Amino acid sequence: MTRRFLVVAHRVPVDGNFTLNDLAGSGGRFDELARIISSVFIVSNGIRRDSEVTFHLVSDPHHPRRVRLVGSRLKYLNPDERSTAALVKNGLGRGWDRPDVEMETTPGIFVGPLPDPEGALREFAGRPGAVWLHESGAPLRGAELPEDPEFLLSDPYDLVPSEEGCLRDAGVRRISVGPRALPSSQCVTLVHNELDLRGP
Ligand SMILES: C[S@@+](CC[C@H](N)C(=O)[O-])C[C@H]1O[C@@H](n2cnc3c(N)ncnc32)[C@H](O)[C@@H]1O
Incomplete structure (x- = not known):
């Protein structure tokens, strides 16, 4: 079983144009995205190879982009926020001259276009595995x-009403x-x- 996470990132600059000294400000809260990446992949002395995370970067309505990190291929990921941010920032920069194609910018990190962010959310909502993590959902336990x-x-930042609408309309759990x-x-x-406790 692959464990997949999808995160809507509302303020991260899509061209990677932010300074590593200001992840929370000019990075559009990339400090938290870096912590998400660590939480998805890092275990003591290793990487969760069965996990993946996709970010929808939607801060620029003209150039929304998708970044995917795939545990089975991932290299060069360290536990600290700064080097994690640098990996993705460099990927965003390297892919920027060909924003229309998805590229593997370093092993396990794929950067590509996201032509229709809300369409992609609706597509997610239609998949059988879709789960919406929400404060007022049913208890995970x-x-x-x-x-x-x-x-x-x-x-x-909270999902905007139109994003929420894509999930509500499809009745995502x-x-x-x-x-x-x-x-x-x-x-x-x-x-x-929770998934670790439930076993393989
Ligand atoms: C920091 S929260 C968003 C802001 C939040 N509404 C607040 O008042 O701080 C980021 C995301 O984490 C998830 N989240 C936060 N708390 C959760 C909970 N108790 N159960 C499930 N998901 C949660 C939701 O997907 C939420 O959109």
Whole structure:
């Protein structure tokens, strides 16, 4: 089973034009995206090879982009936020001269166009594994999950109403990791923990 996460990133500059010294500001909260990446992949002394995360970068309506990190191929990922941000930032920069094609910018990191972000959300919502991580969803503990779950969450900014509409219209199941609103990266850790406890 592959564990998939999909994150809508609302403010990260799509061309990677931000400084590593200011991930939270000019990076559009890339500090939290880097923590999400760590939570998706990093375990003690290793990488979760069975996991993937996709980011929809939607800050520029003219050039939305998709970044996918695939655990089975991933190289050069370290646990610190700065080097993680540098890996993705460099990928965004390298792919910028061919924004119309998806490129593997370093092993396991794919950067490409996202021509229709809300269409892509509707496509996600139609997949059998779709799960919307939401503060007021059904409790994760004990929840019946699809065979190949794919968990959608937002970055530090809430989904906008039209994004929420794509998921609500399709009736995507909503699951909560607990009663408190948490940073997305912590939600990922809790989901992994629940799946780890349930076993292979
Ligand atoms: C930091 S939250 C978004 C802002 C949040 N509404 C707030 O008031 O801080 C980021 C995302 O994490 C997920 N999330 C946060 N807490 C959650 C919870 N208790 N259960 C499930 N998902 C949660 C949701 O997908 C949410 O969009």
